[in-house]
Amino acid sequence: MRRLIALLLLVLFLAAGAGGAFWYAREQWTAPGPLAEPVQMVVPRGGTAAIAEALAERGIIAQPLPFLAATWLTRAEGPLRAAEFQFPARASLRDVLHVLRDARPVQRRLTIPEGLTVQQITRLLEAAEGLVGDIPAFAEGEVLPETYAYQWGDNRAAVVRRAKQAMDQALVEIWAARAQNLPFETPREALILASIVERETGQREERALVAGVFINRLRRGMMLQSDPTAAYAAADGGVLDRPLTRADLDADHPFNTYRIRGLPPAPIASPGRAALRAVVQPEATDYIYFVADGTGGHAFGRTLAEHNRNVARWREIERSRANPR
Structure with a gap:
């Protein structure tokens, strides 16, 4: 040279x-x-x-x-x-x-959206341009949905490790600010319920209210009857690519909250900070039912009769969409 x-x-x-x-x-x-x-x-x-x-x-x-x-x-x-x-x-x-x-190397970013499963997050990591190396095994709900900066040539295992540490830290901070007299006793249980709330609603303003409904059900010893848990069970831990059936709701599965009382044994997705806060600081409500309202949100009910009317309206919306004039 x-x-x-x-x-x-x-x-x-x-x-x-x-x-x-x-x-x-x-x-x-x-x-x-x-x-x-x-x-x-x-x-x-x-x-x-x-x-x-x-x-x-x-x-x-x-x-x-x-x-x-x-x-x-x-x-x-x-x-x-x-x-x-x-x-x-x-x-x-x-x-x-x-x-x-x-100069500072280019900072790339990988965003893990709220509510993804392990399978979905794994595919994101595999597709992230510039990341190298194998993806270590991680459990459902173990990584925090967030945007992570990385550089070309960084290891996928390092990103997973950072996302796991972020979830651990978020749980510690959010659990410390929890309300009193919640019907669960550990951060792990809060994580499980937050994953259900995350999958139930995409409306930020609804999270604490949906959490309040599930809190009311837990306090009364009612089944949670959450469709996302039945879908998670029917898809064997994945994302169900078809509508739920009556057979899915009746299936004997530890994650199917139409058949079990209380919380499932593990999260069904990775909840974000907002969902975690919602379940430890739920909205005080006397609602114990909710159903989709056709706008992306939900209609809430205090009694079974009120809930049945809301369900009937939702069924009518579904029929109108299936058979437009």
């Missing part, structure tokens, strides 16, 4: 003349580069020559040789890093070397 640089410098001196070599080199150092628009690039490992070739192929620099010379002449400023970087348009050799030595 040093011989190559020395030869290059000799060529520069010969081309520009001994008296003008300094100004020629300065022009090469500060002249705008060929890159028309900003671009992200994963800078490869393998040494300076490999980096120079990759930069030239992406059009970030015009030719490898001036870049190699500039790198060698400024070697005291530090080594070049292999990572994903953002290069500005018209970046000069000075700009490019500053990025490679001092």
Whole structure:
């Protein structure tokens, strides 16, 4: 490499003349580069020559040789890093070397939405561009839905570990602020109920009210009768891709809250912070029933008769949608 640089410098001196070599080199150092628009690039490992070739192929620099010379002449400023970087348009050799030595690598983001199952989160991790490595086993509800920053080449196991730590911390903080006299005694039980609330409603303003309904049922010893638990059971821990049937509701399964009293043995999804807060600080209500209202929310009832009227309205909405005029 040093011989190559020395030869290059000799060529520069010969081309520009001994008296003008300094100004020629300065022009090469500060002249705008060929890159028309900003671009992200994963800078490869393998040494300076490999980096120079990759930069030239992406059009970030015009030719490898001036870049190699500039790198060698400024070697005291530090080594070049292999990572994903953002290069500005018209970046000069000075700009490019500053990025490679001092800029922060591109921060990618992976968002885990609320209410996903282990299977769904696993597929997200598998599809995340730039992540590498195997995905460690993790349990339902064990990771916190959130947006996680990572860099190209980061390990999937590290992201899972961070998401698990985030859930542990969220549970500790939220459990500490719980209301008194809840019908469950552990953060684990709160997590299980929060996963049900998360799957029951996508309306933020409804979470605490839905939680209040389930709290009332638990206090009365009633079955929760939550459709998402029956769907989770019918899909064997996945996402059911068809409507629930009467057979699903009647199925003898530990997660089917139409057949068991109390909470299922584990979460059915990963709840977010809002659902966790809802179950430890539920809305005070005398509702014990709810059913979809056709708007994305729910109609709530205090008595079985009121609930049956709400159900009848919902069935009519379903029929109208199935047979539009």
